[in-house]
Structure formats: structure tokens, C-alpha cells
Amino acid sequence: MSIIVKDIKKGFSGTEILKGISFEFEPGKTNLIIGQSGSGKSVLTKCIVGLYEVDEGQVIYGGENFSAMNKSERKQIRTQIGMLFQGSALFDSYSVEENVMFPLTMFSDMSKEEMLDRVNFCLERVELENKNHLYPSEISGGMQKRVAIARAIALNPKYLFCDEPNSGLDPKTSIVIDNLIHDLTKEYNITTVVITHDMNSVMEIGENIMYIHEGHNWWTGNKHSIVTTDNEEIGNFVYASSFMKQLRGKLS
């Protein structure tokens, strides 16, 4: 099911961050929100998941207006959302197993054995078998991201949000995380929204891209059209380094 944002406006202390953003995040695709630091990507995402209330506009999940819902109605939608945070946001005092089991404990009626089976399945899916009893402080950053993904998919979500999933990771591990997100999206037909400013991610998994600039939806496209567009702002973003600028010159 798709997520549609309609004319979203959001400001803080008199400063307007989002100035009327509209976009459709398509199901079964990795939808990317890209833009420079401070452009409002994370604010938009927090508005979509309801961590921030929008000042104006609507967020629609599968045809239902999330913005107009009360707390209990929102809760129903939220149990269908999985989210991977920039810093993983794993619970420090819980082991890997307890972290992944947490949403199942809170929102399912599974028995302990069923939950354990599901946890092991999710951990296998992110290639973290036999790490159940380790604590977040005992595993690497890449592993923490994978545990966070396992936790996000534990309840079979319809919507998956990933806030800068590659932040702090080396390029090789970043690709592994990107591919994992992409594969899960296809496998379970999830509506995935990835917030990033990493061009490697864009080129790897960018099927439906929105570029935010100065609080506006500046450009939409995909990983193919982003390298060929003549939009100057996008060009400056994609070909930011001098090496990439030279490459662009040679290509053109």
C-alpha cells in the first residue's frame, strides 16, 4: 500500500522547514528522499511517521488519512510500520534477541517459542545467526543496523522507513545494508522509504526518488534519470566532487 503526502508544511519557532511537499511513495519499491544536510529530509520522515505533527497537509497510508487520526487509530497504523534509525536505536540493556523480540512481545499474541522462531528467522534473514545473546555494545555498527532491520521486519510491516541507513558505515557494508533493504522490499512488497544523501545508495536502490531542496519537492525521478537530468541543483548534488565533475564532463 502506498504512502501519499499532500502539501505538507512544517515549521519550528517561526522557521518553515517544509514548504508544501507532495509525493507518492510506491509499494514494492525503494523510495528515496534525498537532499543536502538540513534540507528537511528527516523532518519530513518524522512528519510521515507521526513523530512530528504537520502544520498543514495530509499523510495518507493506504488511503487512510493518518494526520486526521486519533492516537488509538494511529497505533493501528504504527504496528504496520518498521523503522531503522540513523543510530540504529537499539535498546542498550536488551540483547540482540530481546531487541528483535520486543515488538513481538508488545504487539503479538505469539507464544515464547513462536516468538523465538520468528526472531531466529529475522536474524537469519539479516545474516546474524547465533548472535542472539550479544548486546548492542558487543557488535559492530553494521551488525547493529542489521539487528535494527531485523527488529523493523519482525512484525511483517507494510511500511519500512530507513533514516540514513548507511550513516557511519564503510562503502562495502553500506552496499550490503542497501541490498538487504532492497531485497526485503521486493520480498514482502513493502513500501520502503529511505532517507539518504549517499550517492552510492541512490545509484544502488533508487527506484523512486524525491529530491528536497529548500523545503520543496525539487525533483522526482529514479536512479537512471538522476544522472541524466539537466536540473542544475540535482547536478550539483550528484556531481559534487571535482572527480565526479570531471567524469560528468567526459560523459557529456
Added chain:
Amino acid sequence: MNLFEHIGRFILMIGSAFKKPEKWKVLWKNFIHEINSIGISSLSIVALLSLFMGAVMVIQTASNIDSVLIPDYTVGFATRQSMILEFSSTMICLILAGKVGSNIASEIGTMRLTEQIDALEVMGVNSINHLVLPKILASLFIFPFIVLISMGLGLIGGGLIGTQAGIITLEKYIMGLQYYFEPFSITYSLFKTLFFAFFIATIPSYFGYYVNPSGGALEVGKSGTKSVVASSMVILLINLIITYFMLL
């Protein structure tokens, strides 16, 4: 934010904390965890303080009694009254406001900083209820026991130093402890402990929960300091109010 806005937001937080938990089993598990974290882990410092303070009270009381008209057992009587009425409840709670309060504020503040609270909210968990309610319940449950232990150990500490240093005989000390004993003084002490426990759990939770995440570790540190100052002031104020209405 001014004081009234803080109070308003604090009341809203308490309202949210006392909503029906998602799973009673999870609340129970967290409650047991918090009893250990808030109560059991504080026992050693409480025991040490109480033993020494009881001992010091005996020495100070004895050294200040010059008149032959004042009987020896007054030492036991004064130590008992001081421990039960004030030290074991108010002073111990002030110390725990520092130890437990800063711990709670930094724990919840760090969770805010590392987006763990956001993660709970996105999952659909009432994060205030999940994080704060077990702390409130555990504090309300364990603090009266801590205070009772402190009373007992303080009186034992006083007895030990009194008899070992030759200040008072054991018989006279025990006589002093029993002299004009009113069980109501324990009720009064435990009653105010419940209020202290509530605020020791909730004020640091408030400062931790609403820490400004963009301020980083500095803000978390500040939230710990603010929570200790605020809860200490509230404890002193409540102590005065309850004492006024219950003992006058």
C-alpha cells in the same frame, strides 16, 4: 519555558504514564528490573550512611548532654526520634534523589538522544508509560522498605558506637529507644516517603524525557543536574507541608 509550562507538561506526562499498559507482563518485568536498579542497588549506600549517621547522632547527643538532670537514656531517645522522623525518610530520600535521580535522568535522556524513545513511539508503544510507570511503581514499592532498613541500621549503628565507646550501656540505650515510642512516627515517616518516592521517580524522568536531543551529551548532563536540584527542592517543600499537617 516558564515554571507553569513545566508543571503543565509534567502533569500531562504523569497522565500519560498512568494509562493502561500495552502488556501487563512487560510492565511486571520492567517493574522487577527497576526494583533492582532503583532499590536493591541503593541498599549498600543507604546501609553505610545509616550506620554511620546513627553512630554520629549518639556521639553528638551524648557530648551535648551536660546536665545531670537529663537521664542517659535520652541519647537513645534522641537518636530514635532523629532517625525515624527525619534522617531515614527525608535525608535518605534526598541522597537517593541524587543517586537514583541522576541515573534516571541520564538513562532516559540518553534514550531520547539515541532515538530509542522515537523507536518506541514509531512502534506504537506509549513510551512514557513504558519507561516511567515501572520506575514510579518500583519507587513507591521499594522506598518504604529502604527507609525501614535505614531506621533499623541507624539505631544499630548508634547502639554499637554507644556501647563500644562506653557512652551508654545497652540497657539504657534500648530503654531510650522504647521511651515514649509512638508508632505513628513510623507511619508519618513512611507516608512522606511515598511522596518523596513518587517525585524521585517522576521529576528525573521528566527532565530526561524532554531533554533537547540537539544539545547532545551536555544536555543530558544538565538534565541530570536539573532533576537533582528540582527533586531535592520538592522533597524539602513536601517535607515541610506534610510535617506541618501531620505533626502540628
